[in-house]
Amino acid sequence: MTTARTVPDPPCEPPWESEILSRSDEARDLFTLRLRLTDARTRTAYRFVPGQFNMLYLPGVGGVPISIASDPDAPETLDHTIRAVGRVTRALADLGPGDRLGLRGPYGRGWPLRDAEGRDLVMLTGGLGCAPVVAAIDYAVARRERFGRLVILQGVKHAADLIWRARYDAWAELPDTQVRLAADHPTPQWPGHVGLATDLLDEVTFDAERAVAMVCGPEPMMHAGADHLVALGVPPERIWLSLERGFQCGVGHCGHCQLGPWFVCRDGPVFRWTDISWLLGTPGF
């Protein structure tokens, strides 16, 4: 891994109190909480890099890992886009502005954005896999001159699952930037591709040999995407994937995210494809 992504290891401490500033309902069962740490000193000291996650915590309910979807240059407010699927996320779904919850983090290692400077960026995401990547896209867009072409590909199962349509439209207006969307099940007005996001790799323009790819989505999609990128000539060591496991502690102690030689919460969640391709996709790992 690279030193550019090195951030201080987080301590083992209780959460900090945070306050919900606003809530956006993105789609059915999918919402974004914009949080602010209530203690001014903690808020000032808090920094994250795109690709890291926080543990959000509700007293009496428990904790859940959620990636940070907002701009790393504005860490005083932290966006968390959450799908209500489990006990904790359903309880979070009942909250609104002014409510307080616990937050600890940031955990893990993020995207290799420093190393990607001067290169074309290919952001390939599926479903809610777009959440850990939007902060990286925002980072690159804010420093547009440091990067080559920017290719953003997002796939969803159903057209109605697509969130942040306005963001994709805005990114599409930027110079040297291509945005393509895909849906397996389109609506009649669906403007994008019908099928998989990985199909779109053949339809966009980038310098494969000099590109860096950042991939996040369901693991079969990431596997197929990485294989496709390699076939197009992207060096496998410049393909990066973000994994998800049942993180609880965030510091590599609890063992729930143990994966071969790794603790995903600490050594990932962003991994180089060449480091994990031998194990990813093996049922049970």
Add this chain to the structure above:
Amino acid sequence: MTPTGFLQRDRLQTLLDRLRERGYRCIGPQARDGAIVYDDLKDASALPVGIGSKQAPGRYRLEHNGHGRCFAWSNGPQALKPLLFAPRETLWRVARGTDGGLRFEPESHRPERRAVIGVRACDLAALALQDAHFTERIADPGYRSRRRDLLLVGIDCGHPAETCFCVSTGDGPAVTAGADLVLTELDAGFVVRSGSDAGAALCDELPLRAATDDELHLADAEIDRARRSQHRRLPGRDLRDPLFARLDHPRWAEVAERCLSCGNCVAVCPTCFCSTEREEAALDGGGAEHLRIWDTCFSAEHSYLHGRLLRPDTERRYRQWLTHKLGGWHDQYGRSGCVGCGRCIAWCPTGIDITAEAAAICADDTGAVPGISPGDGP
């Protein structure tokens, strides 16, 4: 460690007395409920004098042998693990104020000097691994606090069980590192060596006399006999590559037919460190306590990931445990996670033997394990 002296058997109590004078709470082995357990040791007479143990796959029994020794048993189910990595521990408490605000309180850790008497080499090796896991990169506050004030009196193992294989892992039977004081038990008393400044200072206060050449020879013979009594072995000290190369070996499904997925092996393993976090809400709804309790990769919940299980069956859970213990640990901690204590063999209700499973999975058609030199192990 060079021998410091000899402690007559009838003066063993002075060791406990000196430790207590220095503010240590003494913890030592005792026979209780049909097993050797470590608990508060008030008096040397509470040690398991005359007691031995017989172990076999799926079997553990104490026996009364009538001799005068107090460490002549092989390890019971407990290791040092519960004393440092607490089976149940509060991480923080949170209270909700009338304004809806949350106030978090970390659990405070009261320093307490504890001395553990009679620690085997396998458990000291396991402790070094738990230290690496809980303190080296990101320190767990509770573990670090308990570890800092711990004094360890090791005992060379003269009585391995039939299930033991510490010679094969390189971790025993003699105590070579990690203890402040090391004893070798003979009929008349103990050859004593110090392993740290604290141990040397303690020795100065004990009624030691010089050990005779005969006693030193007997001490060596005890260890040598213990070494030669072990016939179990792992097929090599580093099985990482052969295990990860055989993730589809038919033995995984076969062992899963015998494995109950009960997690006993994990509970008695001195190096397993998995935990799960639990929430206990106050009855008035105003606050909660956040706890950490031991977990096992043999449970369904261990592999829970937003609404599904990564390891829904026993085959994948056993494979996860073994490939981590004997494989992934090499990447994470520079050595195997197995110290050869044999507890997982004795305490498995169906007697699954980690050495047999590793050998079956790692062996090629000729029975040899590729990449493992024949001279590896005992």
